[in-house]
Structure formats: structure tokens, C-alpha cells
Amino acid sequence: MAPAIAFPTTDSSALTDFVINQGNGVKGLSELGLRALPKHYIQPVGERIDVNKIITNESIPIIDMSNWEDPSVADSICDAAEKWGFFQIINHGVPLEVLDNVQGATHRFFGLPAEDKNKYSKDHSPSNSVRFGTSFSPQAEKALEWKDYLSLFYVSEEEAAALWPPACRDEVLEFMKGSEVVIKQLLQVLMKRLNVNEIDGTKKSLLMGSVRVNLNYYPVCPNPELTVGVGRHSDVSTLTILLQDEIGGLYVKGHQGEDSWIHVPPIKGSLVINVGDALQILSNGQYKSIEHRVIANASKNRISVPIFVNPRPSDMIGPLPEVLANGEKPIYKQVLYSDYVKHFFRKAHDGKGTVEFAKISS
Numbered sequence: 001m002a003p004a005i006a007f008p009t010t011d012s013s014a015l016t017d018f019v020i021n022q023g024n025g026v027k028g029l030s031e032l033g034l035r036a037l038p039k040h041y042i043q044p045v046g047e048r049i050d051v052n053k054i055i056t057n058e059s060i061p062i063i064d065m066s067n068w069e070d071p072s073v074a075d076s077i078c079d080a081a082e083k084w085g086f087f088q089i090i091n092h093g094v095p096l097e098v099l100d101n102v103q104g105a106t107h108r109f110f111g112l113p114a115e116d117k118n119k120y121s122k123d124h125s126p127s128n129s130v131r132f133g134t135s136f137s138p139q140a141e142k143a144l145e146w147k148d149y150l151s152l153f154y155v156s157e158e159e160a161a162a163l164w165p166p167a168c169r170d171e172v173l174e175f176m177k178g179s180e181v182v183i184k185q186l187l188q189v190l191m192k193r194l195n196v197n198e199i200d201g202t203k204k205s206l207l208m209g210s211v212r213v214n215l216n217y218y219p220v221c222p223n224p225e226l227t228v229g230v231g232r233h234s235d236v237s238t239l240t241i242l243l244q245d246e247i248g249g250l251y252v253k254g255h256q257g258e259d260s261w262i263h264v265p266p267i268k269g270s271l272v273i274n275v276g277d278a279l280q281i282l283s284n285g286q287y288k289s290i291e292h293r294v295i296a297n298a299s300k301n302r303i304s305v306p307i308f309v310n311p312r313p314s315d316m317i318g319p320l321p322e323v324l325a326n327g328e329k330p331i332y333k334q335v336l337y338s339d340y341v342k343h344f345f346r347k348a349h350d351g352k353g354t355v356e357f358a359k360i361s362s
């Protein structure tokens with residue numbers, strides 16, 4: 001269908017209507033062939049990636065999972081989660097075909113006409129657990145982000161069969177289920193260093209009681225240097241398992257000064273793992289959720305598929321008793337996980353700001 005409006009326009013409500021209400025998203029904007037970025041997407045200078053702040057003499061670890069129980073591999077995983085909060089895994093056991101299929105399904109979903117995708121928007125979706133959207137939290141943001149997404153919260157097989165978009169449902173479920181083994185291996189190893197030797201029912205709920213899969217779409221952008229794909233944030237998950245395509249553009253906060261950033265290079269068949277706020281809180285700060293962000297791209301459409309492994313919404317999260325057993329002082333209080341996540345979603349991206357919600361004030 002031909003777009004009704006040509007952008008840029010000075011009329012903010014026309015842009016909101018086109019991008020958000022009609023479900024065209026930034027993909028729809030991109031496909032108008034704009035020569036300049038609409039002002040709504042222009043980020044403050046401090047939020048854009050400054051090429052001078054990108055460091056190339058350090059990189060996040062790449063860990064071979066084939067011998068995951070080998071103490072040296074387990075050490076590399078725990079060291080990476082403590083020092084970097086981010087690492088890539090290879091030989092993780094999720095078949096390449098499963099990864100390729102979910103990437104294909106992501107392109108298929110975003111290739112649907114706007115009116116079909118819009119059936120899953122906040123205002124039209126048949127369920128809170130299925131949501132198509134754009135940017136991160138448009139109501140709360142001063143500047144929008146150059147990204148569309150589909151977010152799928154797993155409730156049950158039946159709900160997924162009935163409510164998830166047929167264009168991507170089976171492939172997302174296959175990716176989610178295919179990753180379960182490696183997720184359990186990672187959590188088992190990470191817990192062992194915290195003196196948690198058995199993941200019983202309560203721990204299982206806290207560590208992996210709920211799963212959300214997002215499909216992210218970052219279309220070609222006319223002025224990528226003026227905006228962001230995703231602004232600085234840490235995930236609110238326990239662990240995130242991220243599949244990125246071959247384009248690149250994910251940056252993780254480095255250790256060289258206040259504002260240094262490290263690129264996460266795409267490696268075919270690998271998965272990017274990052275510690276989320278929930279694991280930082282459960283480990284009383286031993287494992288760290290690290291700020292990351294995504295740039296926009298002038299010539300290529302990029303996709304990524306994060307699996308957010310989380311506590312259940314109804315879980316209270318706080319430092320684990322095993323971590324405090326040696327007399328360590330808790331840095332975080334007990335918070336209801338769904339309150340924590342609502343706090344995250346109701347504000348714009350703000351780096352590591354969300355975790356303050358759970359901090360014990362000194």
C-alpha cells in the first residue's frame with residue numbers, strides 16, 4: 001500500500017500516527033527512502049556513539065562450550081560473567097539450522113504488511129504476552145530509537161499456538177527450546193561459584209522461571225550517526241542469549257575510562273551471552289549486568305533475536321542466602337520481579353539506572 005504521508009514533516013502527531021498507530025514502524029519510515037532523519041529520532045550528542053570512544057585493543061571472551069564441565073571452561077564462564085558481563089559461546093549445541101530458521105522467520109514477520117503486524121501492537125494484541133512495537137518506551141522517551149520489535153512472553157504451548165504470529169511462531173519456539181540445555185549448563189556453572197550446588201525448584205524459578213523472546217529489526221537509517229538502534233541499557237533478565245546476524249553494531253561498555261565501548265563482532269553460529277540485572281541482584285553484585293547499545297546502519301537492515309531468561313513475575317528477588325552465608329552485606333533488597341520489570345519498561349533507557357530500584361540505600 002502506498003504511504004499516505006511523506007516525511008519529514010513538522011507535524012509530530014502525523015509521524016506518531018504513521019509509525020506507531022498504523023504500525024508502519026521505523027521500517028515503514030525507512031522504506032519511504034527519506035534523505036534525512038526525522039527530528040524525533042535525533043539523540044542528544046552524549047547518547048550517540050562517538051567513534052573516538054570505541055576501543056579495539058580489547059574484546060569480550062569467546063568460550064567454547066564443548067567441554068562445559070571442564071573446570072577451566074567453567075572458570076572462563078564465571079570470570080567472564082564477573083569481569084565483562086558479556087561473552088560469546090561457540091559449540092553450544094544449538095543447531096545452526098535452528099539459528100538460520102529463526103533469522104528467516106524474523107525477516108518473514110517484519111516483511112508482513114503493516115496492518116498485519118499492527119494486529120500485535122499494544123492497542124490491538126489479543127494478549128499482553130504478544131507485543132509488536134517500535135523504539136523502547138515511546139511515551140517516556142525524549143528522542144525515539146531506530147528499532148521495531150516483536151516481543152513474545154512464553155506462557156504455554158497452547159497460548160503460543162493460539163496467539164503468536166504464525167509467520168515466526170514455530171521457529172521462535174524451536175530456538176527457545178533448542179537453547180534450554182545450554183542455558184541450564186551456563187546457570188549450573190555460574191551457580192556453583194556462588195556455592196549453589198543444586199538448582200532446586202525455587203532456584204529454578206528464580207533463575208529461569210520465565211522466558212521472553214524478542215525479534216528486533218533495525219532498518220536502514222538515513223543519518224545513523226545522529227540516532228541509536230537501542231540506547232544504553234542493561235537487560236533486566238537473569239541471562240540473555242542473543243543471536244545476531246552478520247551485520248554487527250552491538251557495543252558493550254568497556255573498562256578504559258568512563259565512556260569506552262567495545263564492539264561485539266558477529267561470529268557465524270555463535271550466541272552472545274550477557275548477565276542481566278536479576279543475576280546481578282541474586283549474586284549480590286558478583287556477576288555484573290553491563291550497559292550495551294546498538295548503532296543504526298546506513299546501508300543494511302539488521303536483525304537480532306534475544307532470549308531473555310528471567311525469574312517469574314511473581315518471584316521476590318534479592319541476594320541468594322548462599323551468597324550471604326559468609327557474612328557478606330547485602331547490597332540489594334528483596335523486590336517483586338514484576339515491579340522491577342515494570343519500572344524498567346516505564347522509563348526511557350538510562351544505562352544502569354534500573355538497578356537503583358533494588359539497591360539498599362546507605
Ligand SMILES: COc1cc(/C=C/C(=O)SCCNC(=O)CCNC(=O)[C@H](O)C(C)(C)COP(=O)(O)OP(=O)(O)OC[C@H]2O[C@@H](n3cnc4c(N)ncnc43)[C@H](O)[C@@H]2OP(=O)(O)O)ccc1O
Binds near residue numbers: 122236311337341346
Ligand atoms: C523493547 O525494547 C527492549 C527490550 C528490552 C528487554 C530486556 C529484557 O530484559 S526483557 C525481560 C523482561 N522480563 C520479563 O518479561 C519477565 C517478567 N515479566 C513480567 O513481569 C510482566 O510480564 C511485565 C513485563 C511486567 C508485564 O506485565 P503486565 O502486567 O502485562 O504489565 P503492564 O502494566 O502491561 O506493563 C508494564 C509496562 O511495561 C510495558 N511493557 C510491557 N511489556 C513490554 C514489552 N514487551 N516491551 C516493551 N514494553 C513493555 C507496558 O507498556 C507498560 O508500560 P505503560 O507505560 O504502558 O504502563 C531491552 C532493550 C530494549 O530496547
Ligand SMILES: O=C(O)CCC(=O)C(=O)O
Binds near residue numbers: 216292
Ligand atoms: O540487537 C542487539 O544486538 C542487542 C539488543 C538488545 O540489547 C536487547 O534487545 O536488549
Ligand SMILES: [Fe+2]
Binds near residue numbers: 233234235292
Ligand atoms: Fe539488551
